[in-house]
Amino acid sequence: MKDMKEGFPTNKPPLFRGIKYDYWKERMIAHFESIHIDLWDVVENDTLTVTYKGTSQVKRNTLSLLTCNHELSFMKEGEDIQCMFGHFQTILNELRSLGRTYDNYDYIDKILRSLSRKWRP
Incomplete structure (x- = not known):
């Protein structure tokens, strides 16, 4: 108003x-x-x-750091799936805002590979 x-x-x-x-x-x-x-x-x-x-250099550095965080992320001991999913989603949203995207297959594959032993068959 x-x-x-x-x-x-x-x-x-x-x-x-x-x-x-x-x-x-x-x-x-x-x-x-x-x-x-x-x-x-x-x-x-x-x-x-x-x-x-950010400048282009800051943007590249941030993108590099977020990509590394994404690749090294895994389910922490005692963490539930919702928290893990939220953590992954936050990283992917930040990556997307910088122009880096992952298709659904890669996203699902990463989540499944990151599950703790407790959740694996």
């Missing part, structure tokens, strides 16, 4: 909590465009983009 103050419509910008930068950015672009079409251009060159989206 928009409030009227001194004749200008105001609405609150989306709050950035340090995660899901791409999602926040799209919402923020829409917010700024509702105020002035060129306003996002000013913000895009700000430190937020470098800090949370």
